[in-house]
Amino acid sequence: MIIFVANKSHLDMKPINLFLVIILMVIMAGCGRGKQSKDDLITVDVTKNYPKKELILQDFMDVEYIPLETTDDFLTQGVVKAIGMDVILVTNQFNDGDIFIFDRTGKGIRKINRIGQGPEEYTNFTDIILDENNNEIFVVAYSARKILVYDLYGNFKRSFKNIDSGYYSSVFNYDRENLICYKFTTANEQPCHLIISKQDGSITREIHVPFQEIKTSFVLGENGAGARFPYQQTLPYLGNFVLVEISSDTVYIYLPNGTISPLIERTPSIHSMEPEVFLLPCVLTDRYYFMQTSKKEFDFATGRGFPYTVLVYDKQENTVFDYTLYNDDFLNKKIVFNSPPVNHEIVTWQPLEAYQLVEAYEKGELNGKLKDIAAEMDEEDNPVIMLVKHKK
Secondary structure, X not given: OOOOOOOHHHHOOOHHHHHHHHHHXXXXXXXXXXXXXXXXXXXXXXXXXXXXXXXXXXXXXXXXXXXXXXXXOOOOOOXXXXXXXXXXXXXXXXXXXXXXXXXXXXXXXXXXXXXXXXXXOEOOOOOEEEEOOOOEEEEEEXXXXXXXXXXXXXXXXXXXXXXXXXXXXXXXXXXXXXXXXXEEEOOOOOOEEEEEEOOOOOEEXXXXXXXXXXXXXXXXXXXXXXXEOOOOOEEEEOOEEEEOOOOOOXXXXXXXOOOEEEEEEEEOOHHHOOOOEXXXXXXXXXXXXXXXXXXXXXXOOOOEEOOEEEEEEEOOOOEEEEEEEEEOOEOOOEEOOOOOXXXXXXXXXXXXXXXXXXXXXXOOOEOHXXXXXXXXXXXXXXXXXXXXXXXX
16 A cells, blocks of 8 residues: 655544544455456466356447458458558468458459569568558568568568567557567577567567566477467557567556556466466457467377367456357357457457358348348358457
């Protein structure tokens, strides 16, 4: 407790006033027990079985549907990489180098492909970051430890290498001059989050999350086979960024003033478990924190592994649930899966396959705008992109 004393006269309380203050403090302390305050650090037991809860997406989020135009030049599997005010960047599931640019209505604008071995080209990419303020695209060539910058027509502008031995993932637009990312390293350096310059990749700030020892999601099997489960280390959240470090028992939030504050604490400690069970935030809204637990196990004989459970923390009820999330535009209660967040506006997205929409429409299983879109579709069309946004 911190007590502020303005001047000495405040200490000269009458006995009755002092007694009332003490009673009030006791009552307030008692009210705070048992249930967490909305602003408190929440705790999640990764070994516990939580009660079930069904949620309807449209009850707490806005949904936008973008039918991607289908032509001979614009055939895509609809993997969303970046979304701005005017354009959406989409790729295929397999790394063929294609980057499709659609406008926000889904009309195809152009296709970029700079795959190759040259200094102005990428052999593969993971993240793609759109900077509409500067009309630039940042392509993260993860394995090459390099970021290449192009304009919106695919013209090369510059590139820069990652600092030291780091590999960059979960890269997002931070501000006009910087990107934010997670630096993974195979050397003796500690992993951390970075804010880096968009011009040359120089480090603007290192953000270190405290932990005891490094943990990894990588599992090594027989005959040198290995597997690693993917997860987001950086998540945009209402103007801030959530920092995930699986070696830590705490998930932190990075604030604009440069400080980190604890947001979610897991129990038992990751350092006390074998095999480890990781707690991974997926999507955060003003009411719900969507998470999953992932167990560090992989059956290489069957290809099955990393058992997981989906969880949600309800800030109004101050309770954790094992949840199922439904899209109300499907009458047959279609489950919504959380994809990685795109930016502070788009908290998650999902491609809706054309043939599934056509089939659902013919069975009378669609509502609203989605029903109208499906009525005009062919089963071999590009997917419809569902964007999930904070309610306005």
